[in-house]
Amino acid sequence: MYTYEEIREALMEVPKPCAYLHMESLEKNIETILELSGNKNIRIASKSIRSVNVMKMIMNYSDRFQGIMCFTADEAIYLYEQGFDDLFIAYPTWDETPLRNVLRLVKEGATITVTIDSVMHIERLEEIAKAENGVFLAAIDIDLSSQFPGLHFGVYRSPIRTVEDFTQVLERVIESPYIQLDGLIGYEAQIAGVVDNDPGQRLRNQIVRFLKRRSLKEIKEKRSEIMKALQKYGVSVRFMNGGGTGSMVTTREEGSVTELTVGSGFFNSHLFDKYNDFQLYPAVGFAIEITRIPEKHVFTCLGGGYVASGASGKDKLPEIHLPKGAKLTKNEGAGEVQTPVVYKGPIPLNIGDPIILRHSKAGELCERFRFIHIIQNGRVVDKFTTYRGDGKCFL
Template sequence: MESQHARIARATQEIDAPVAVVDLAAFDANAADLARRAAGTPIRVASKSVRCRALLDRVLDREGFAGVLSFSLAEALWLAEEHEDVVVGYPSAERAALRALAEDPVLLERVTLMVDSVESLDLMRSTIAEVELPIRVCLDLDASLRLAGDRVHLGPRRSPVHSVEDAVALARAVADDPVFQLVGVMAYEGQVAGLADRPANPLRGLAVRRLKRFSIPELAERRGAVVAAIGELADLEFVNGGGTGSIETTVSDPSVTEVAAGSGLLAPALFDGYDTFTLSPAALFALAVTRRPGPGLVTVAGGGWIASGPAGRDRLPVPAYPAGLSLLGSEGAGEVQTPLRGAAADALRLGDRVWFRHAKAGELCERVDRLHLVDGDTVVEVVPTYRGEGRTFL
């Protein structure tokens, strides 16, 4: 089979760099594998990892995918013009968007907000005058692993709602207020979904695997107890959990009715090194060679497309094609130019291109205004990213 490099290079040979592509065969294969791993549990698509409406539509047309997990309320209102089930995955303080939601009965039926405190409810209530229908809300349960009487916190710092008692207290505050309707619970186990089993440091990998063995059963027991207790106060429509990196264990929890995923569609570099699945790189970007500083070296224009999270080499873009190139430790990926070293460098001429994989998924779309969708060795469609549609939410 012809290499991905050869296909995307031929498909885009007349397009100046920087150019970003999505290999549709890889995208569709990843979607099929996510659905296989979910084993019948619906997958809510995490829009932050896609940030392109054409790709969101493409995956939501597939069996096994239903609903959007949005990352901002303004984005949710925009997507809800076309999609009937949009959950905002994070608490919002977007006052203008809150007022727009409260004034539109269609949006009130389609959009669900995330809450993790009475203070969050108070903010919403103080922002809106009145609502024709109650505001749909989802309770965000902290899924981290806490040890030694909560002195050790392992996992993302998200919701303050951790115990069954915390969750019941917040659920009761929602149930007692006619402005709100509690319809869901979310618990994102980032310490399982977001950590590769085999990172570059073997000792870290050992610690990660041990963390997962402890965390998975603890969360399943606690999440189940929370869902059962809240079920006495509200009729829950959904219980959301997990991410690309934890689908198998998340769907094995009987309290979970849907799983979230998005990064697995595009397969960024941070998702290399998991034991339970292998993804096909689907999103890549090319930069042009503009210098040859010396033997075994080339420089490309741009490249400092750094992923969010803790600063480190794993947040840098990864040179993918041609094989055998690497970033220089002394310079990394630069704002306007990036030097590369390797055996392939001497065969590259000025104007040739080097293809990279971004460390994370959706953040690539914050750098480009369009994606070239490649089928085989042909660009079959050019579609705008959020940025290309003039939308930069976060």
């Protein structure tokens, strides 16, 4: 959607390193996400954005964007203060103070939902709710991983693997005067978060797609059994959350799911280029500046070592986006202070020119920058703060 020269020109006056958001690409991604998610509501995964203004912008784009999936209780509280509501903290919280603070806001009318997956979580919430004389809104997290011979295909999160596990927790929630069941979540990480169209990995892609097809059948069955169990107990929930950017096309087909979560697809960090089902634009990137030229075709820049979390591997390094053909070196990769870049292409590069990269994951980039510079019609028109720029560091 944009060339090296256009981005270089747009960021000319911005001190480097800097992060940018290309508005036209973000708008295209938003349209694609609305289309790919069928008619489901979309909950925005804040961890993959980490900028209040960007989330507000997306939220205002369509009324199908409903609520935020938060990653910590303190973050949910912060977002509530910023004017958001319907905040679902999708990972369990144990720490007492933030739970207490969440409950106080719920008592005042906020919709902030916490996640539970065990009797221990329930007892923890009960202790706090008793002391505060309140009732928590909670969602039960159901494990949707698949077991194949010698392979756990999925993530290790909730211990609720079967309908029996679920009903045990459900019964305990129903009898608790301190917890109101607000929703359910089942995140099919092995579909949403595992790439299946990695260039140069044909065999792996085929195996992953095969495993995904098998796993999808199980997921569908499990979700509908869970819904039946709920009905049997005469319980209804406000939401059944599922999916992520990588599974929009399959999760939208499930009748029992009321809302999809999407985060990474808005910025489209480079991991999300490698999926078979969709194509999004690189909306967010960062620029580092060439500060020395140690030899012909080698351009060493200041900064750049913004490596993503997760199982370490080459895919967690930032990727050079522009100029096309520029590469990181094997020995140094993206460096703590300096990053050498090899480029033999036609664009003459000089000290002071930028190299444009993309992070592997979407939101983590915002932990490195205080601002995201908004590029529209080829020039910087605004700058939005990130959580870091707001002085916030939630995880």
